Amino acid sequence: MLDTNKQEQKSTIKLVRGCPVYKVFGDERLCVNDDKVLEIEAIEIDPSIFSFHYDKESMEEERATEGTVCYASIYINYPNNKVYCISQGWVLRIHGKDVPGNDLEDAMQFLSTKEITSNAEICSECLYKFILTLGDTFTDLLTEKEKTEEVKRYVDKFSLMIAVKHSQTDQMMEPIGTEEDIENGVDHFQFLRSYLVQLLDQQSYWSRLGQELEGEGADTWIRNLVAMREKLARLEFQFYSQTLQLRDINQFNILIKMLQYVLKTSDEIIELNNTIHSEIRSNRFSQLLERDDRLEILSGYGEKSRTIEHNFGNILQILTKL
Known part of the structure; x- marks a missing residue:
């Protein structure tokens, strides 16, 4: 066979x-x-x-x-x-x-x-x-107005789908819903609201932990790892804020300019995500977990990391065509 x-x-x-x-x-x-x-x-x-x-x-x-x-x-x-x-x-x-x-x-x-x-x-x-x-x-074959509306609709739907998937794979989050909820029609902002609140909670969590580690004189690489995780939550929040702003834009040329900011944020998210993923797979991180269980939550970040890489990679590939 x-x-x-x-x-x-x-x-x-x-x-x-x-x-x-x-x-x-x-x-x-x-x-x-x-x-x-x-x-x-x-x-x-x-x-x-x-x-x-x-x-x-x-x-x-x-x-x-x-x-x-x-x-x-x-x-x-x-x-x-x-x-x-x-x-x-x-x-x-x-x-x-x-x-x-x-x-x-x-x-x-x-x-x-x-x-x-x-x-x-x-x-x-x-x-x-x-x-x-x-x-x-x-x-x-489409007018600029038609393109504007379609691009906004795609970004709307795709950003919601990303948030749903990420909330399902992040151990620090509660799922905000399902893809079926999106297909059935939801209020965009209300649906995202619980995800944005959880991103803010994550920023606060990693910020506090970073301050604790600094006070304890932790190694620089450990403090940098925690700082990167805080920054990632901030960049995700920034990404969704930018996609929400797209909904109020009605001119195609302005929409394209705004999408450049979305692309820049997506690129930063991918780069930061890859750095975090590499670090949590290192031997020194494994050794760190044996003596500090506060960072145990990061060991389960791998699944969300792969999801981020896939979804934001798609955004970069598609929107750079505009």
């Missing part, structure tokens, strides 16, 4: 749930691929059932044998950077242009907190709007 990891490494496709040219109007299900309007028989299938396929040629076997059946699922073919319909085998096209696979992957990264290697469960309309708003291929 072939090793599963080796099989996955050889895969040249990526399965995606959702399709940017799949439209729902009331009871009607339509395909608008290549600017045509086709009534379809939608059968929404989890694309993971096709995960045993590893290239475009084998995926061709999954084409529907008759009619206009739609699985509302697609796949990226990496060798030619094109996106294909699983059920019909068509290349996806919007306004006379092929949908690039890398634009679709950008959409998946930005709109989901799941790892990019997972099968995305993203609504088709979100994929469509993202590709038109932030994708390189279709930048001239």
Whole structure:
């Protein structure tokens, strides 16, 4: 039997749930691929059932044998950077242009907190709007006002998703909710409020501990580690404050300038997070825990650290395209 990891490494496709040219109007299900309007028989299938396929040629076997059946699922073919319909085998096209696979992957990264290697469960309309708003291929198809509103909506949703995930992985926090809460619609500020309060509590906690350690004459590297953890909580608070300010901006050029501050903060968060993560994995930190249990809470920071690296890495990758 072939090793599963080796099989996955050889895969040249990526399965995606959702399709940017799949439209729902009331009871009607339509395909608008290549600017045509086709009534379809939608059968929404989890694309993971096709995960045993590893290239475009084998995926061709999954084409529907008759009619206009739609699985509302697609796949990226990496060798030619094109996106294909699983059920019909068509290349996806919007306004006379092929949908690039890398634009679709950008959409998946930005709109989901799941790892990019997972099968995305993203609504088709979100994929469509993202590709038109932030994708390189279709930048001239929306007005600046439309782009402004879409970018604000993406940042709104993504910042909420990050806060939810971080509150679930931070041992010093209580979870503020779930991704389902976001999908069901929540008041942005009220939802974030409990997370922001907990970030302020963290700043106070690490500040007090830093003062204690300084009074005890602790080693410089220990005091620096605690100071970095305090700064990280402050930068996270700053990030959410900046994203909240975006909601009041209605001009695209001003929005872009404001996003530069968001990007700068995100970059600082990633750099600081990596430094903290490296330190808590060091031998000297392990030895420190044996004699000072006040820093035990930092030993469990690894999970949140990985989440921060992934989510803020996505922000940098996507928003730098603007």
